[in-house]
Amino acid sequence: KTNFNVRRAAIRFLTALLTNCTEELQDIILESGPAGFSKLLDLLEDKREVIRNDALLLFQVLIRSNWCIQGIFVLEYGFERLLRILVSKYGSDGNVTIEDCLSIILTLFESNQSNQSYFRRRSYIPRLFSFFERGLIGEKLWSIQKVTNIHLLLKIIQTLVSPTNSNENIIACQRTVKQCGILRRLCIMLMLTTVPDDILSETINTIADIVRGNIENQQFLGSIMDITAEVQQPIFFNMLCVMAADKKQSFRLRISILYCVQCYLYNNDFGKSMIVQTLFPQTENVANQYTFGHILMIGYLSKDIVASWCSGIALSHLIADSQLYKEALLKVRLVVDQSKTDAKTLMEISIDLLQNSSSSFCTRIAVLIFLCTWLSNCSLAVQTLFSIENSISYLVSQICTQSIADDRELFIQSLCSFALGLCLVFNNNQIQLYSTESLVKLIDERIRIDSFLEKLGILSKSEFYAKALQKPQLKLSKSSDMILDYEFAHLYETLQSLISHMLTRHDINSTVRTLIDPMSTKLYAQRALTMMTDDNDFIGRVEQININKLKEKQWIEERDIDKKKILALEQQIQEIKDKNA
Numbered sequence: 144k145t146n147f148n149v150r151r152a153a154i155r156f157l158t159a160l161l162t163n164c165t166e167e168l169q170d171i172i173l174e175s176g177p178a179g180f181s182k183l184l185d186l187l188e189d190k191r192e193v194i195r196n197d198a199l200l201l202f203q204v205l206i207r208s209n210w211c212i213q214g215i216f217v218l219e220y221g222f223e224r225l226l227r228i229l230v231s232k233y234g235s236d237g238n239v240t241i242e243d244c245l246s247i248i249l250t251l252f253e254s255n256q257s258n259q260s261y262f263r264r265r266s267y268i269p270r271l272f273s274f275f276e277r278g279l280i281g282e283k284l285w286s287i288q289k290v291t292n293i294h295l296l297l298k299i300i301q302t303l304v305s306p307t308n309s310n311e312n313i314i315a316c317q318r319t320v321k322q323c324g325i326l327r328r329l330c331i332m333l334m335l336t337t338v339p340d341d342i343l344s345e346t347i348n349t350i351a352d353i354v355r356g357n358i359e360n361q362q363f364l365g366s367i368m369d370i371t372a373e374v375q376q377p378i379f380f381n382m383l384c385v386m387a388a389d390k391k392q393s394f395r396l397r398i399s400i401l402y403c404v405q406c407y408l409y410n411n412d413f414g415k416s417m418i419v420q421t422l423f424p425q426t427e428n429v430a431n432q433y434t435f436g437h438i439l440m441i442g443y444l445s446k447d448i449v450a451s452w453c454s455g456i457a458l459s460h461l462i463a464d465s466q467l468y469k470e471a472l473l474k475v476r477l478v479v480d481q482s483k484t485d486a487k488t489l490m491e492i493s494i495d496l497l498q499n500s501s502s503s504f505c506t507r508i509a510v511l512i513f514l515c516t517w518l519s520n521c522s523l524a525v526q527t528l529f530s531i532e533n534s535i536s537y538l539v540s541q542i543c544t545q546s547i548a549d550d551r552e553l554f555i556q557s558l559c560s561f562a563l564g565l566c567l568v569f570n571n572n573q574i575q576l577y578s579t580e581s582l583v584k585l586i587d588e589r590i591r592i593d594s595f596l597e598k599l600g601i602l603s604k605s606e607f608y609a610k611a612l613q614k615p616q617l618k619l620s621k622s623s624d625m626i627l628d629y630e631f632a633h634l635y636e637t638l639q640s641l642i643s644h645m646l647t648r649h650d651i652n653s654t655v656r657t658l659i660d661p662m663s664t665k666l667y668a669q670r671a672l673t674m675m676t677d678d679n680d681f682i683g684r685v686e687q688i689n690i691n692k693l694k695e696k697q698w699i700e701e702r703d704i705d706k707k708k709i710l711a712l713e714q715q716i717q718e719i720k721d722k723n724a
Contacts, residue, residue: 147191154186154197161204169209180215187224192240195228199243206250213251217258222248222267229274239288245295252302256312259303263316268303269323271296276328285339297345300325304352306615317357326353326360330367333378340393347382347399348616355406355615361414364407379407383435386457387442387450394449394622401453402617405630408460415461419468422475422489440477444492448505452625455509459516463630469521490517490527494534504551505625511558512631515565519634522571529566529577538563539589542598554626557601561635564599564642583646592646599639608632 161168172179183205186198202221206213225244232238248271251258262268275296285293303316320326332338332346354360367378385392386400407414421436439461442454462468476486479495487495496502496510517524528534541559544552563586572578586595602608607624611632619625 147194150186151194151197154194154201158197158201158204161201165204165207166209169205169212172205173211181219184216184219184221184224187221187228196240196243199228199240199247203243203246203250206247210255213255213258217251217261221251222262222265226267226270229271232274238292241292242288242295245292245299249295249299249302252299256308259308259316260312263303263319268316268319268325271299272323272325272328276324285337285342290339290342293342294345297342297349300349301345301352304355306352306355314357317353317360320353321357321360321363326350326363327367329353330364330378333382334369334371340396344393344395344399347396347403351399351403351406352616354403356410358411358413361407361411365414365417379403380435380438383438384433387438387445387454390447390450394619397449397453398617398619401456402615404457405460405615405617405628408457408463412465415465415468418461419471422472443509444479444496446503448503448622449625451503451506452509455506455513456628456631459513460630463516463634466521469517470523472517473524473527488527490514490524491531494528494531494537498533498537504549504555505622507555508558508626511555511562512627515558515562516631516634518562518565518569519638520569522569525566525569526571526573529574535563535566535577535585539585542590542595551626553598553601554605554607556598560595560599561602561639561642563595564646565638567645568638568641586646596643596646599642602627602635603639608635612636 157168172183183198183201186194186201189195189198202216206216225247229241229244232241248262252262275293300320304313304320306313308316329346329350333343333350338346350364354364365377365379368375369378369381372381382400382403386397386404389397408418418435418439421434422440423436425432425434439454439457442450443458445451445454462472472489475489477489477492478486479492493510493514497507497514502510514528518528538559542556542563544556547553547556563582566577567579567582567586570577570579570582575581586592590598605626607626610618611627611629613629615629617628
């Protein structure tokens with residue numbers, strides 16, 4: 144009893160010291176040698192549950208932000224010890240001890256891909272998930288503690304398959320998660336009526352990361368049917384309906400579904416092709432049935448700002464990085480007004496939405512993002528936009544607007560500038576009225592090049608842009624945050640400099656031309672235009688090469704840092720073993 148009281152008091156005292164002097168105590172524990180650290184680890188094996196639980200609280204603080212201690216903990220079978228504690232709690236997924244174990248595992252995973260790889264290679268993922276397998280699909284009521292525990296489990300899975308990890312680690316973890324049945328169980332959770340809303344949202348976010356860029360997992364998600372409904376539909380279709388047409392559902396849930404749609408479409412030509420086909424007239428057998436395309440169009444044209452923004456962003460992902468699908472969507476025709484028989488193209492409808500004074504800010508943002516994605520690297524889309532009456536004049540008028548009452552309208556100006564700049568970069572010069580030279584002249588005379596470039600750059604200075612660039616996951620807390628997403632932010636980052644380069648070079652050329660004999664001005668203009676057109680492909684290749692070099696450099700730096708940390712850990716462990724020998 145004396146030993147118990149002394150031991151428990153010592154653990155709590157150490158925990159308090161660590162909480163208030165974390166780095167100092169971490170250094171002291173490391174310097175104390177292997178014996179001290181081993182005794183702390185042995186506390187996780189103590190048969191007295193109270194001691195073991197206090198030790199878990201101690202390690203939550205001890206391992207925080209310290210790679211050396213984390214490495215020793217992992218290599219001294221820390222994961223194994225935690226999993227044994229979880230096994231001892233089997234059948235009680237609402238226990239606070241489980242929260243402590245999962246919190247430690249999550250801390251060990253965050254910003255540490257070495258620990259994630261170790262956990263996967265030791266086949267710990269199936270063991271961890273098997274503990275929760277029954278609880279995930281149970282119909283019983285969810286306690287607050289169970290919600291917390293399942294939330295931590297989902298965060299652990301998300302960390303393992305996070306898009307910010309190395310590609311090698313992502314692929315391996317996605318494969319393991321699929322093979323051990325986690326993806327299937329998470330999909331089943333979507334059919335249950337007892338799952339709390341916040342857990343449902345995180346489940347969808349987790350599914351999204353598991354399928355992102357993985358063809359096998361994407362096809363699996365697309366094939367799962369909701370067998371609980373009267374009319375069986377794919378789960379993915381039902382999620383799309385909630386996002387685009389069910390404004391009674393929570394904002395968080397609908398944004399989670401949008402992220403899942405984005406991840407499903409990411410590098411998924413099969414999925415994109417399937418949805419694009421549903422935007423065209425269907426056969427008589429399915430003419431009266433809703434399709435993926437119908438649902439997206441309903442959302443895109445909706446007065447509900449969440450539905451219109453989410454659907455517009457989803458459409459931009461549908462055609463991203465695919466000239467084939469961009470050109471296919473140019474042929475889509477819809478009858479928006481049932482009182483009129485004339486069908487309009489999807490691009491004409493998009494321009495109408497922009498020009499409609501009743502369109503919300505979020506709707507116009509989504510339409511412009513969709514339009515800019517459409518115009519990028521697609522000369523035929525640019526040519527089609529030129530042929531739509533008042534389309535270019537609308538963009539110019541928006542850019543020229545001086546009195547802006549709402550600061551958010553500055554984003555509209557910046558996106559209109561980006562759209563007009565893309566028309567300049569990807570112009571095939573098939574429409575004489577809007578040739579490259581004519582567009583540059585229009586910008587110079589109506590807007591002024593310096594003013595145009597200033598408004599083009601507004602977006603890059605906003606906090607929304609900086610936040611969107613950080614990672615693919617959509618972290619939006621309210622509808623006013625619905626402005627940019629990760630993919631578009633990267634598109635803007637890549638092409639903004641190219642637009643600026645073309646206009647800046649033209650501005651310099653114009654200054655030089657004023658010093659040239661007037662008789663040679665026409666010849667000079669022709670040569671300059673030829674150079675500008677011929678250089679477009681070259682500039683694009685240079686931009687892409689620079690981006691690839693930067694990514695490669697970052698990857699090499701991260702790899703070298705990981706190697707150094709692993710080497711340091713191995714040396715420390717060897718020193719500990721030598722002292723014990």
